[in-house]
Amino acid sequence: MLTYIYKALYSFRDAFSRNSTWLLFCMIVLGFMGADEIIGISSFCRFWGLGGNGYHSFLNFFRSSAYSLEGLMFFRGSFVLAQNETVRVQGRAVRH
Secondary structure: OHHHHHHHHHOOHHHOOOHHHHHHHHHHHHHHHHOOOOOOHHHHHHHHOOOHHHHHHHHHHHHOOOOOHHHHHHHHHHHHHHOOOOOEEOOEEOOO
16 A cells, blocks of 8 residues: 555656655645644644644645646646546446
């Protein structure tokens, strides 16, 4: 499972112009997976044991120009299609 998560997160690496921004993205995704509550950015800080500096880093991530929503959507689509899984709804295959 950890290998799959790593490969999934790494497939988004090229969506980010800076490595540190990609690492924050990974922390956010893993925070969504592991935190027992998601109230806001402070939830990620508690999950990772970060203080005020971590809070500001997460805030800066969401305002960063080091990635774009369109880029994230593209890499998400590429990752999903690379899984070669047929999705079925009510027994019928859904086209990509």
